[in-house]
Amino acid sequence: MPQSRDRSSALEPIRRVSQIREYEPEPVPDDVVDQLLELARWTGSAKNGQPWRFIVVRDKDRLKKIAALRPPINWLAGAPLGIAIVLDGAEPMFDAYDEGRLTERLLTGATLLGYGGGTAWFGGPTHDAEAKRILGIPKDLTARQIVMIGRPKSRSDPRPTGPSRGRKPLSELVSFDRFGEPRR
Template sequence: MTALANVADVLEQIRKVRQIRQYRPDAVPEAVVWQVLEVARWTGSSRNTQPWHFIVIDDREILRQLSQLRPPIAWLAGAPLGIAIVLDGQSEISEAYDEGRVTERLLIAAKLLGLGGGVAWYGDAAQQAEAKRILGIPQERTARSIVAIGYPLSARDPRPSPVQRGRKPLAELVSWNRYGQRRQATPDGSDS
């Protein structure tokens, strides 16, 4: 396997993927949208079922309607583009896993292409049904989320009760060989 020449730069960009909820009004060029979708298409899936269908939404009125499904996703109305993820509805457990994988791929592709992305969950069963109605999705399909994509205006969370930022140290998150078993030092050389 050939290593990327700029692997450190790519890893740093992946590490910096953030949930973006504020976008400039600029449209995302269609060629860039196709690049993002091509990355998503190559996402691995359980038993290679590829259980997804993508609805690209650049109609601001549709994005506004989806943003009104519940208050925490009101920010969606300001996005220039959304990619709704529609799943086959055949296997709840494996499709939930696959949905997470493809969502992260969309976010990473957006970041590497100079964009930002944010995930909005429609909400409970009634809210998901309303999203399906808005988007014309058949009832037997599963539709829980949309990935907004655009040029970031800010990484600040505009919601009234934003979540605390930052990450736990690796020493709190990693065990070796058995749960709770630590190594003497973390990659940065500090004690775990």
């Protein structure tokens, strides 16, 4: 199956929104943060439940403490700002789906505004609890990640054992009318 990589496509600016892990130190202006929050606010959710809250974190000390939770997210200490996503926890499956949509909006929005973003998962129940303590999030709410935002310094992954870049070709992923059937 041919890959459609029309560079003039309206989709081109967001086709390869990638995970940014190295940032310039310059602050993210309030108007950029506000635009991203507005974009996040309008995310669709199951039954339009909007089960989310956002915490804009600029405090270096708090970011350093979150970065220290586990090595795969230590890069986040170098970002100027993060938006932590908090969910009400009432419907875990919907929460997880809505959280993914929110995250993608934040990463895509940041890219379109000339910034970049990267998600950092706290790392499971013990780390989530510690992150909630650092951010003052009530115990009964769900918090699993913070989406970092800033001007990209590099697109490379500074971690020694990070995953490879690139994606599977569409020929491996897509069928037509019935699973496994090629385009006719």
